Amino acid sequence: MIEQRFIAGVNVVDIGDVRVSRGLSRRPFSLCHHRRLAYDEKERRVWCQDCETDVEPFDAFRLLVEQMHRATAELERQATELNEAMAFQARQIATKKLDKAWRSRTMVPACPHCNNGLFPEHFKDGLAMLGRDYAEARLKNRKP
Structure with a gap:
């Protein structure tokens, strides 16, 4: 079994690293107004469908x-x-x-x-x- 190596260490997981390990690309920074929000019940997260960034619940x-x-x-x-x-x-x-x-x-x-x-x-x-x-x-x- 191959152990994954993360940039920030074992205890701190960078979501960008997880995306890369799953075969997805890192998201570029953009000035999105987050008009189209998606609520993912399985992962319990809120994200924007336009820029694909996680949006804080608040x-x-x-x-x-x-x-x-x-x-x-x-x-x-x-x-x-x-x-x-x-x-x-x-x-x-x-x-x-x-x-x-x-x-x-x-x-x-x-x-x-x-x-x-x-x-x-x-x-x-x-x-x-x-x-x-x-x-x-x-x-x-x-x-x-």
Whole structure:
């Protein structure tokens, strides 16, 4: 049986020496960002599929957390964008329905709170404005 000789001695094993003894080449140094990590359950190691270097577990965890943070931020941005679009769409739908109702010659839209008719003439000289919070509070406190 041939005994393997390692550069660093018998007690300290250089992983590069083990790779060479298995017929694999030493890995050259590279500036890889380790975007494609592989988790080897048999050898209990984390390595990069691009540069084939071992990645420290803490660094692998940090990369996962950063990726999750970016994905979460992107989802929150998309949700905000979607909510803004839905609010704008609700306003457009309400405007179209009022327009359609005012085009009718026999009917006018009714106020959803007091059931009085809303005529276009009421709005031609401008309209009175209320703060949204104040108007919502008045609706809440209104007696049914």
